[in-house]
Amino acid sequence: MTGRPIVVVGGGQAGLQAALSLREHGFEGRLDVVCAESEAPYDRPPLSKRFLAGTAGTDDLTLRAPAFLDDRRISLVQDTHAVAVDRADASVALSSGGSLPYDRLILATGSTPRHLPVPGSAHPAVRVLRTVDDATRLRTKLQPGSRVVVIGAGFTGLEVSATARGLGCEVTVVEALDRVIARALSRPVSEHLLRLHRENGVRILFGRQVTALDGVPREAAVEVLLADGTRLPADVVVVGVGVRPETALAETAGLDVADGVVVDEHLRTGDPRIHAIGDCARFPDPAGTGSLRLESVQNATDQGKYVAAFLMGADAPGYTAVPWFWTDQYAAKLQIAGLTTGHDRCETDGDPASGRFSVRCYQGGRLLGVESVNRPADHIKARRELAALRAPAAAAAAAV
Amino acid sequence: MATVTYRQPDGTVTVLDVPAGSTVMRGALTNGVEGIEGECGGDGICATCHVYVDHSPVPLPEIDENEGELLDCTSSPRKPNSRLSCQLPVTEELDSLVVTLPATQV
Ligand SMILES: Cc1cc2nc3c(=O)[nH]c(=O)nc-3n(C[C@H](O)[C@H](O)[C@H](O)COP(=O)(O)OP(=O)(O)OC[C@H]3O[C@@H](n4cnc5c(N)ncnc54)[C@H](O)[C@@H]3O)c2cc1C
Ligand code: FES
Numbered sequence: 001m002t003g004r005p006i007v008v009v010g011g012g013q014a015g016l017q018a019a020l021s022l023r024e025h026g027f028e029g030r031l032d033v034v035c036a037e038s039e040a041p042y043d044r045p046p047l048s049k050r051f052l053a054g055t056a057g058t059d060d061l062t063l064r065a066p067a068f069l070d071d072r073r074i075s076l077v078q079d080t081h082a083v084a085v086d087r088a089d090a091s092v093a094l095s096s097g098g099s100l101p102y103d104r105l106i107l108a109t110g111s112t113p114r115h116l117p118v119p120g121s122a123h124p125a126v127r128v129l130r131t132v133d134d135a136t137r138l139r140t141k142l143q144p145g146s147r148v149v150v151i152g153a154g155f156t157g158l159e160v161s162a163t164a165r166g167l168g169c170e171v172t173v174v175e176a177l178d179r180v181i182a183r184a185l186s187r188p189v190s191e192h193l194l195r196l197h198r199e200n201g202v203r204i205l206f207g208r209q210v211t212a213l214d215g216v217p218r219e220a221a222v223e224v225l226l227a228d229g230t231r232l233p234a235d236v237v238v239v240g241v242g243v244r245p246e247t248a249l250a251e252t253a254g255l256d257v258a259d260g261v262v263v264d265e266h267l268r269t270g271d272p273r274i275h276a277i278g279d280c281a282r283f284p285d286p287a288g289t290g291s292l293r294l295e296s297v298q299n300a301t302d303q304g305k306y307v308a309a310f311l312m313g314a315d316a317p318g319y320t321a322v323p324w325f326w327t328d329q330y331a332a333k334l335q336i337a338g339l340t341t342g343h344d345r346c347e348t349d350g351d352p353a354s355g356r357f358s359v360r361c362y363q364g365g366r367l368l369g370v371e372s373v374n375r376p377a378d379h380i381k382a383r384r385e386l387a388a389l390r391a392p393a394a395a396a397a398a399a400v
Numbered sequence: 401m402a403t404v405t406y407r408q409p410d411g412t413v414t415v416l417d418v419p420a421g422s423t424v425m426r427g428a429l430t431n432g433v434e435g436i437e438g439e440c441g442g443d444g445i446c447a448t449c450h451v452y453v454d455h456s457p458v459p460l461p462e463i464d465e466n467e468g469e470l471l472d473c474t475s476s477p478r479k480p481n482s483r484l485s486c487q488l489p490v491t492e493e494l495d496s497l498v499v500t501l502p503a504t505q506v
Contacts, residue, residue, distance in 0.1 A: 020432075043441035043442075045440070045441050046443075049443070050443075059421065059422055060421075060423070060426055061441075062426070062430045063429065064429070064430055064431075064432060065431055067431075068430065068432040071432075072432070297440070297441070301439060326440060326443065326445045328445075333444070333445060335445060376445065376447070376469045376470045377469045377470070377472055380470070
């Protein structure tokens with residue numbers, strides 16, 4: 001496994017990490033990272049936070065300088081799409097016309113924002129946020145007094161709202177459900193975030209459906225039409241209704257895809273020479289019975305590290321990293337250790353009114369995760385606690 | 401631009417010219433200096449950019465509440481000269497900064 005070529009498709013956080021870790025583990029063969037984007041690998045989280053606010057530049061996003069990658073003989077094939085995988089020939093066809101042979105292939109194709117399936121959603125004032133390009137173009141629209149309508153009170157939508165308020169925009173958020181980040185957060189934390197947004201002057205409309213976006217194609221402004229007849233005029237509309245995993249390549253290659261490229265506990269697809277990691281991968285839940293697909297830096301980085309170790313070592317145990325996530329809104333830094341979805345009981349430690357508290361979430365007495373607002377020490381401890389809870393389970397599974 | 405020296409626990413030294421406006425964390429990360437993880441990209445969340453500041457030509461920005469709390473739970477022990485390197489913006493005045501990396505970050 002030290003000399004044959006490895007191809008990574010996708011130069012995001014997961015793909016880059018896999019390549020870096022392969023070299024750290026002593027992989028000496030040819031290593032290509034094919035990436036559709038023209039920028040060298042960069043950090044996405046600041047795109048809705050410091051970068052959108054204008055307090056961080058593109059230099060503050062770069063994950064590794066091109067010179068460093070050259071030095072490690074990691075060849076970045078930029079501005080290029082992998083368009084097909086020929087599994088019989090073990091090669092990847094590129095949009096540039098060429099192809100790359102592989103001994104092992106790592107799919108790290110990430111995810112793509114969902115668009116609103118309503119009339120008018122292609123209007124130029126309607127935006128999504130995924131790339132540095134999206135963020136740069138969105139930033140120019142966030143002027144003091146600009147009317148911003150955010151569709152979806154999820155993490156990205158709320159971060160954009162907070163940043164836009166900081167820049168002096170008027171912000172309205174339209175959400176179909178009855179609370180913010182309803183799917184991923186406990187009630188106390190969700191309510192705290194709602195309070196923060198309201199205190200900061202964001203208008204949030206719950207239980208509303210967008211039916212259309214109405215605007216003259218060449219004009220800057222657009223109106224957001226809701227099912228109850230409300231019309232919201234906007235200079236810019238940011239759609240934050242989630243992402244879909246980028247699985248086109250895996251599908252055409254005939255791999256199993258079910259809201260993500262399906263992999264086993266070694267992050268391996270049905271074809272043992274092909275792995276999938278990061279936002280695009282659906283993997284067995286190490287703490288449960290089902291499967292997971294996560295969208296976070298932690299997941300991308302840990303899976304990149306895991307796949308490199310697996311390819312370079314012999315029989316490593318399965319992937320068991322504890323998930324963690326964070327979001328930054330106004331002065332609140334929210335950190336989540338574990339996954340709290342599905343909890344049946346929660347305990348709040350500290351007073352939410354003080355702006356510093358943690359919520360421990362349980363299911364049937366088992367700790368699922370901890371959500372901490374401005375309590376970083378609780379978060380770090382919770383990660384260690386959850387890792388310790390997992391260790392015996394992993395050891396038992398390995399013994400079977 | 402400021403010259404920043406990063407020392408490993410084993411004595412290995414990397415000297416980098418880091419552009420003003422960047423951070424001590426980003427300078428290390430982009431150039432692959434071992435021992436800096438920077439998992440949260442500089443958001444002051446992860447405590448994986450811990451350094452010990454050996455020499456600074458000018459006083460550094462004060463440690464705020466968040467950084468102080470994170471420094472209390474770094475994986476290598478906190479010392480009086482511990483900082484999170486993402487909270488150290490690089491300026492021309494910072495030229496000749498010297499930091500030592502801790503043995504572990506996670
Ligand atoms: C605005 C924003 C804010 C975020 N904030 C946070 C946060 O606070 N905390 C957190 O933990 N996470 C956050 N995330 C999520 C996190 O950034 C992602 O989970 C992570 O970047 C996923 O990494 P990845 O490598 O799997 O995918 P990506 O980073 O999406 O990278 C995939 C790359 O593959 C390329 N690609 C796809 N298909 C092909 C192909 N066929 N050929 C060649 N290249 C291809 C894509 O162009 C892309 O560059 C945020 C994301 C966004 C967009
Ligand atoms: S990079 Fe995460 S705290 Fe500094």
